[in-house]
Amino acid sequence: MVGIALPNRYWKVSTVDGNVITTSTIYENLWMSCATDSIGVHNCRDFPSLLALSGYIQASRALMIASIVFGTFGLVATLVGMQCSKIGGENYVLKGRIAAIGGVFFLLQGICTMIAVSWYAANITQQFFDQFYPGTKYEIGEGLYIGWSSATLAICGGGCLLFACKAKTTEEKVPYPYQPSSRSHVFSVMAPSQSVPSNYGRNAYV
Template sequence: MDPIVEVVAALLGFIGWVMVGVALPNRYWKTSTVDGNVITTSTLYENLWMSCATDSTGVHNCREFPSLFALSGYIQASRALMIASIVMGTFGLVTSLIGMQCCKAGGDNYVLKGRITAVGGVFFILQGLCTMISVSWYAFNITQDFFNPLYAGTKYEIGEGLYIGWCSGTLAICAGVCLLFACKSNSDDNKSAYPYQPSRGTIYSGAASRRDVASTYDKNAYV
């Protein structure tokens, strides 16, 4: 495997893992579209954990969701997927670092290190998929309520937390794909044929010819 590809993929995976940690506690997963009049201007915004409001004076008031079972199903699923994404990213970072050629933790068995790196790539892909499913599902419900003319509640728009999540998922998937393709190309190179070497029969025939020459020389020497 190319060490440069390993370093670039590990760097992309690390950035994606950090961005998941930034997106998860971000308060602006969705924001309100109507602020009210000039005097009582307020902005509503929510994430997976709480609902907040800010007024024209800059005072923020946040209220955590009281019960897990009282939440909508997509919020519960998004929570679980985001937490699973962080766990997968952690495993991906550890396995990819151990499998890198510049790391001595995995020994000098490069075949084993390549397989470990491939496992890290799989973890990165799973991290990206979990993140993408979580934020896309959350965004789908936002747009569904926004464009529903019969929806009487507060209509929200997509917040910055979702964009961070999409970027994180993209980076994680790119890192995993790079690791997998690099390991596959390395295994294909190892399967290439060895250079041609003469067979044992040829060696024996050469040895026999040398014996014939030696015997002839000995006979001529006594004449």
Template structure:
């Protein structure tokens, strides 16, 4: 695994997790539009939890949404996705710190550490997907109401909280992808290390040579030499 890529991916995942924590309580997920209004006396802005209004004197009044069951379905789903994103990011940071090569956590088993780092990358990817789905779904409803000519309520525009969420999702997806790529297997030469190499021609491994099989005409001590006549005469080769 590449240690530099691991550190960079973990930093991106941590930064994405921090930005999710900033985007979730941000009050400006949607801001009332001034398009088509001649006189604007107050500005309304909302997020997943509260609705606020600021008048022309700068005085703000906020109120929490009264009931969870009275909210729209997409707001409840966005809440669940954002909270899930924070939980997944927390687990991803822990897994990335344990799985990195530059840390001593998890022991010296680099195969196990690589798998843990890969799990951290997957958690970062899931965090980014949850955040992306949540903010995109919320923005889709804003645009649907804004461009609907028959919508009777207040029309809103996209606020800064959604842009922070999109940046967080992008960083989390990039960090998770980099962390997964850093855990890939190495080249075949790196995966298998040979402890024995076959000898090449002319290589001598020790001072004692292996015994050679006797050749024709070799005389061993204590044996007699017998001349065995050839089975074929010279005329057999003509």
């Protein structure tokens, strides 16, 4: 979901509040600004300079990229730490710690995404309610809602993974329950009877 929210073009959309006639709609994200007219023609323009952007856009870019990196590490660590995976053998203590590290990465991913999306949305609302703001006013787009959903899921998933993967010592490892079969019981019963000498001759079986 972070990978879907990051390239989404609708992080903020120009508002129609107070406008009687709207001939074009402007929408932006962290990378470009686009406009569409009444006949449906789209024109997009990448931001020409990174240093010329506002500080919150630069910070949001860095946080979203860091979020994708943390999420990738968290996914790999979680797959390695799962008990059903063959990686790492049957050392469940080590696998539990690796899975807990994956949970930490997911928490970092959710926190970075939440900060970036909330910071971007705070600037949109601040400009929207500022009566003296001279530029174009925007509203919150669908990309921010996807980012909020992604951050919430990542934080909940990382927290659940940390609570579920408690580090256990080797003494706490529960052995596989041994269930003796009925055949071994029959063999143990019949074994003494084989030592008893038989009184029947060879002709008794004919």
